[in-house]
Amino acid sequence: MPIKIPIDLPAYTVLSDENIFVMNIERAQTQDIRPLQIAVLNLMPIKIQSENQLLRYLSNTPLQVEITLLQTKTYTSQNTPIEHLKKFYKYFDEVKNKKFDGLIITGAPVETIEFEDVAYWNELEEIMEWSKKNVFSTLHICWGAQAALYYHHNISKKALKKKIFGVFQHRVNKINEDLTRGLDDIFYAPHSRHTTTSKEDIEKNENLEILSESEEAGLFIIATKDKRQIFITGHLEYDRDTLKSEYLRDINNGKDIDIPKNYFPKDDIKETPMVRWRGSANIVFGNWLNYCIYQNTPFKLENIE
Structure with a gap:
């Protein structure tokens, strides 16, 4: 089954051009099936890019998935057209009385700021508290993962001397876990962050x-034992050129930053970056939708607690 999104959302055309099966809402309404209700709290500055990335992997499943895009009310993105936000996004107040099978909380470029100093922190706290009883499984990405570990488990982030930036090898710690089922013993994933989480604190x-x-990048996938909360410290959803765009942005802003590791062939920024994480991203997002949500979520959403 396909992902269910509005036909005029930019991701509809992008994914269709990639031969990914997407279904517009009008057609989906004719099918006698309960789609998974997945909300995405998009905290990334360039929201359309982030939408395309996440929806690409949420669509690679036999399950029908209906997406609700969320934005914060206490901070409005300066890098996304306001018309797009008004047309496709909702505020938390509009959905807080609903329940969802899944929720994704993305990363955000605010790592060097204390959590409590982030403009929308109080609103995010409210959403994370709400997710405990109104969402069956929540997937937190990068800064979103660190914020959730701090809020739910009182685990603080730690500043790094140098940014973890590039594509790194990872190993699977538990091969029989549903979330990592099908991953190679060694697989690759992108990272782009100035802070980290202590292994000792998690243990x-x-x-x-x-x-x-990862030996180089540290902890990657952390989860509660019931898989109701998933924390991914990197960016499996990234496109081929996302790290390149971040690198060029920082260079143009006069920042002292190294070329992303294991990304450009021969570290030549004129070369096309190699994608070595697409298969792993498909597996992890697919496993989350299937094993962590679909196989366990109540058929009636109101029974989520």
């Missing part, structure tokens, strides 16, 4: 498990 928490990590 002290009896409800958390480390499912994957």
Whole structure:
């Protein structure tokens, strides 16, 4: 089954051109099936790009998925047309009385700011608290993962001397876990962050498990034992050129930043970056939708608790 999104959302054309099966809402309404209700709290500055990336992997499943895009009310993106936000996004107040099978909380470029100093922190706290009883499984990405570990489990982020930036090898810690099922023993994933989470802090928490990590990049996939909360410290959803765009942006802003590791052939920025994480991204997002949500979520959304 396809992903269910408005036909005029930019991702509809992008994914259709990639031969990914997307279905407009009008056609989906004729099918006698309950789609998975997935909300995406998009905290990334360039929201259309982030939509395309996430919807690409949420669509690679036999399940029908209906997406609700969320934005914060306490901070409005300066890098996305306001018309797009008004047309396709909702505020939390509009959905807080609903329940969802899944929720994705994206990363955000605010790592160097204390959590409580982020403009929308109070609103994010409200959403994360709401997710505990109104969402069956929540997937947190990069800064979103660090924010959730801090809020739910009192685990603080730690500043790095140098940004973790590039594509890194990871290993699977538990090969029989549903979320990592099908991943190679060694697989690749992009990272782009100035902060990290201590392995020791995670291991002290009896409800958390480390499912994957990297010798260079540190912890990668962390989850509660019931998989109701997933924390991914990197960016499996990134496109081929996302790290390149971030690198050129920082260089143009006069920042001292290294070329992303293991990304450009021969570290030549004129070369086309190699994508080595697409298969792993398809597996992890597919496993989350299938094993962590579809196989366990109540058929009646109102029974989520």
